[in-house]
Amino acid sequence: MSTSIPVRHIASRDNPDYRAWLRLAQGRPGRRDARVILEGEHLCRAWLEHKGPPPTLVVGESALSLDWIGPIWQACAQGRRVVLQNNLATVLSQVEHGPAVFFVVEAPVPAPPARIAAGSLWLDRVQDPGNLGTLLRTAAAAGLRQAYLSEGCASAWSPKVLRSGQGAHFALEIYEHADLAALTERLDIPLAATTLEQAEILYAKDLRKPCVWLFGNEGQGVADDLLERADWRIHIPQVKGVESLNVAAAAAVCLFEQRRQQLALMVQARAARRKQG
Amino acid sequence: MSTSIPVRHIASRDNPDYRAWLRLAQGRPGRRDARVILEGEHLCRAWLEHKGPPPTLVVGESALSLDWIGPIWQACAQGRRVVLQNNLATVLSQVEHGPAVFFVVEAPVPAPPARIAAGSLWLDRVQDPGNLGTLLRTAAAAGLRQAYLSEGCASAWSPKVLRSGQGAHFALEIYEHADLAALTERLDIPLAATTLEQAEILYAKDLRKPCVWLFGNEGQGVADDLLERADWRIHIPQVKGVESLNVAAAAAVCLFEQRRQQLALMVQARAARRKQG
Numbered sequence: 407m408s409t410s411i412p413v414r415h416i417a418s419r420d421n422p423d424y425r426a427w428l429r430l431a432q433g434r435p436g437r438r439d440a441r442v443i444l445e446g447e448h449l450c451r452a453w454l455e456h457k458g459p460p461p462t463l464v465v466g467e468s469a470l471s472l473d474w475i476g477p478i479w480q481a482c483a484q485g486r487r488v489v490l491q492n493n494l495a496t497v498l499s500q501v502e503h504g505p506a507v508f509f510v511v512e513a514p515v516p517a518p519p520a521r522i523a524a525g526s527l528w529l530d531r532v533q534d535p536g537n538l539g540t541l542l543r544t545a546a547a548a549g550l551r552q553a554y555l556s557e558g559c560a561s562a563w564s565p566k567v568l569r570s571g572q573g574a575h576f577a578l579e580i581y582e583h584a585d586l587a588a589l590t591e592r593l594d595i596p597l598a599a600t601t602l603e604q605a606e607i608l609y610a611k612d613l614r615k616p617c618v619w620l621f622g623n624e625g626q627g628v629a630d631d632l633l634e635r636a637d638w639r640i641h642i643p644q645v646k647g648v649e650s651l652n653v654a655a656a657a658a659v660c661l662f663e664q665r666r667q668q669l670a671l672m673v674q675a676r677a678a679r680r681k682q683g
Numbered sequence: 684m685s686t687s688i689p690v691r692h693i694a695s696r697d698n699p700d701y702r703a704w705l706r707l708a709q710g711r712p713g714r715r716d717a718r719v720i721l722e723g724e725h726l727c728r729a730w731l732e733h734k735g736p737p738p739t740l741v742v743g744e745s746a747l748s749l750d751w752i753g754p755i756w757q758a759c760a761q762g763r764r765v766v767l768q769n770n771l772a773t774v775l776s777q778v779e780h781g782p783a784v785f786f787v788v789e790a791p792v793p794a795p796p797a798r799i800a801a802g803s804l805w806l807d808r809v810q811d812p813g814n815l816g817t818l819l820r821t822a823a824a825a826g827l828r829q830a831y832l833s834e835g836c837a838s839a840w841s842p843k844v845l846r847s848g849q850g851a852h853f854a855l856e857i858y859e860h861a862d863l864a865a866l867t868e869r870l871d872i873p874l875a876a877t878t879l880e881q882a883e884i885l886y887a888k889d890l891r892k893p894c895v896w897l898f899g900n901e902g903q904g905v906a907d908d909l910l911e912r913a914d915w916r917i918h919i920p921q922v923k924g925v926e927s928l929n930v931a932a933a934a935a936v937c938l939f940e941q942r943r944q945q946l947a948l949m950v951q952a953r954a955a956r957r958k959q960g
Contacts, residue, residue: 448926452926455924536813540929540931540932543925543926543928543929543932544928544929544932546922546925546926547921547922547925547926547927547928547932548921548922549921549922570929572926572929573925573926574925574926577924577925609943609946609947642939643942643946644824644825644826644942645823645824645825645826647854648820648823648824648850648851648854649725649729649820649823649824649849649850649851650824651820651821651824651935652817652820652821652847652849652931654817654929654931654932654935655817655820655821655824655931655932655934655935656935657932658928658931658932658933658935658936659935659936659939662919662936662940663939663940663943665920665921666886666940669886669920670886
């Protein structure tokens with residue numbers, strides 16, 4: 407118990423730590439600052455679950471008395487714990503009416519693997535933070551474990567993307583600034599892209615083995631040079647005369663069609679084993 | 684040709700029409716103003732296609748010279764056409780770098796049908812404008828034609844929802860402020876809700892006949908009293924240990940699983956006819 411670091415209190419808006427956190431929360435980190443700020447009970451719990459205690463926990467004074475803060479406070483006992491005066495916590499918060507709790511952590515920066523053989527999500531210049539967060543969340547829910555983001559995608563660890571990712575970030579390896587065209591050389595599995603032209607219907611495609619799913623920019627879709635490298639061109643059959651699907655909705659349809667086929671395979675295999683046994 | 688109304692020019696920010704449009708564009712219409720403003724080539728074209736010429740077309744001076752504006756300008760010849768001085772058009776625009784073109788139209792306010800027998804989308808307190816717009820877009824792409832929105836949903840015709848809907852609004856009948864609990868009395872088809880508890884797996888469900896799809900608030904899901912009225916409780920089988928799907932992603936998965944089953948039915952029917960013939 408006595409090994410924990412003393413709790414600090416910050417009451418001045420000129421405190422340099424506070425000013426740095428404020429920049430992180432507003433999505434404008436300093437040039438050499440690789441840290442990110444996670445806000446709210448849900449994201450902080452998700453980080454604890456996937457990554458363990460953070461280097462720094464920041465809590466607004468009035469959040470200290472909340473029931474659910476106790477376990478988080480205890481779990482962070484070996485790191486820095488900071489209590490912020492309420493008015494500073496309110497300014498730091500990017501969420502309306504949320505009780506103020508924050509983790510300040512380093513964003514993981516993994517190196518891409520030498521060969522890519524696991525199903526993964528590739529994104530080409532997906533600019534909207536809400537779309538990007540939703541795509542990561544959908545990928546994690548569908549069982550993918552890697553996401554590759556090209557130059558021109560929204561910043562994965564920005565507050566808005568973190569918020570719409572809802573913790574999916576911590577269940578994935580996220581490779582930012584990825585040169586997708588170059589990475590196609592490392593692929594041991596097919597590259598699947600959705601497109602309207604010369605494409606097979608999603609539901610007619612055998613998706614039981616893993617593939618890499620490539621989705622593109624909200625307005626322009628996947629860049630031509632990347633599309634040329636795709637092994638599969640896939641089309642989601644939608645009603646004629648209406649706008650195509652939003653990129654995050656299209657990805658949800660594709661990833662869960664694959665999951666449906668894979669689950670059916672598992673059910674078949676189980677039935678076959680039962681027959682044999 | 685000579686029957687068209689003379690083109691008006693507005694150069695003052697104090698012009699009462701301009702001030703009213705500005706309020707619409709900023710999502711704060713006057714109390715008795717049922718008009719909405721559509722911005723951009725895509726939304727304006729989609730309105731023309733589905734609804735015909737608007738009562739009022741507003742174009743920024745510098746947009747007048749663009750190639751694609753010609754056909755829109757011509758199509759609106761029987762209504763009011765207004766040219767805005769560039770600086771006023773820039774302030775009116777809610778889109779970065781977009782050339783300024785706007786329709787000012789009345790939002791349709793349809794009355795709910797006496798009986799509900801067509802597949803439709805029901806939303807219970809979906810608050811995020813981006814989610815709501817994406818849900819409408821997905822519903823239209825999946826072939827639904829009606830959307831019922833409870834009190835507490837984002838305003839369907841607000842600029843943000845229109846933008847993420849990408850024209851889906853004009854392909855749907857949208858019933859806002861709908862009392863969903865009361866409307867269950869009018870249902871001639873099953874009401875399907877997604878939930879984690881006591882639910883059937885989506886992929887094991889026969890969805891070939893139409894149903895009503897009910898999705899709920901981002902944080903709280905579908906309200907209990909509504910969930911109790913659902914005929915089907917459906918669960919999307921996702922990977923354990925990660926956050927559930929975003930509501931718009933969940934809807935995309937469900938609506939397109941239904942579409943997959945319905946398309947398979949059509950393919951079977953066609954094959955059967957061929958065999959007979």
